Amino acid sequence: MIFAKSVGNKLLYSDVQKYINANLTTDLHSLLLKKSPFSEVSMQEIVQQIKGKQVAEKKFPFLLKEGIIFPPQLNLEQASSEKTAVYKSEILKGKKFIDLTSGFGIDAYYLSKNFDEVTLVEQNAELLAIVENNWTVLGRKARFINQKLEDFLNENEENFDVIYMDPARRDNNKNKVFLLEDLSPDILQIQKKLLSISDEVVIKLSPLIDLKYLVSVLQNISRIDIIAWKNDVKEIVVFLSSKESEEIICNCVNLESEESTFNYKFGEEENAHSEYAEPEKFIYIPNNSILKAGVFNLISENFKVKKLHPNTHLYTSNEKVEDFPGRILEAEIIDSKQIKKKSQFNIISKNYPLKPEEIKKKYGLKDGGDHYLIFTQSKKGKIILKSV
């Protein structure tokens, strides 16, 4: 077993840190063209720290502290955000936690909070040394293991309460079908082994992954969380259990919204039916975690709202359904002739031939404001709805 080597701390010299902090808003391209004022620290290394602090401000503000070191851009991009990590941390508890793909350790830092013993495995030695430095600064203890997780698993004789993994994409081809085999590690190869040494295996996956495909290839799934933040789906998190589970509970979450979580059992959508209607007083736009889950009929049934059209994922009712997981608008149908040029609207296009940009051009509209124009189709044909 190889433990992480400690990070060189030239970047932490006070004059270097002063220079970094003085250049947080400097144009990084022009900075890169300059010669570093320090003989032992290159300008690339300085710029890496500045970028890190800029990313941390939005993504992980808990790291904006003296003594923290930031890794290269790719590791910053691959790291989870503090917001989603906090959500996941509230679900997990136990004695022994291991993150087999530590990366920059954001997930591990939060997810391991409710555990007594923490182990981080990471193949990238430089990255793990940075994490070790940062955890020391933050006053957190862990065992840091610099190894390929496959090798670690071959040597390992321990059991864990929770194994966490956030596999990396092998390539950046976004158009390709997203399969588990495209990830490192290949979960399909190790899932049996993981379930033999841990009660629970929690895997973070990209929002691009197909849920039906996941259920068809992974063993013992007990739970799937579809996590959006401000209506942007960020993660699919799959929970595997060492005990065979009879059902898979799915949770559609929209963090930092007033909307409550929508839970359902995987497969329920298959037997659910929508009622259809022309637009009534209220229009409902499901949040994107619901749309990703594809539970279009189930939400019609559960919330007693009627769907506008089989391919239009908009719903309607006369009585307001306050706890609907999405945006609720009071709206009326208008004629296109009623749309005044240069007026300001948030434009939504759902199951409509024109995209919002094209609609804006066609009607000479401005973006924004408090009102919505929805271009869509009901069973009777194309319609325009205006929020009141």
Ligand SMILES: C[S@@+](CC[C@H](N)C(=O)[O-])C[C@H]1O[C@@H](n2cnc3c(N)ncnc32)[C@H](O)[C@@H]1O
């Ligand atoms: C997406 S990142 C993890 C980010 C992390 N969850 C965070 O919040 O910072 C995936 C990490 O897994 C590591 N990794 C991928 N395959 C691995 C393997 N076979 N063994 C060990 N580490 C691996 C990569 O080097 C990368 O740092």
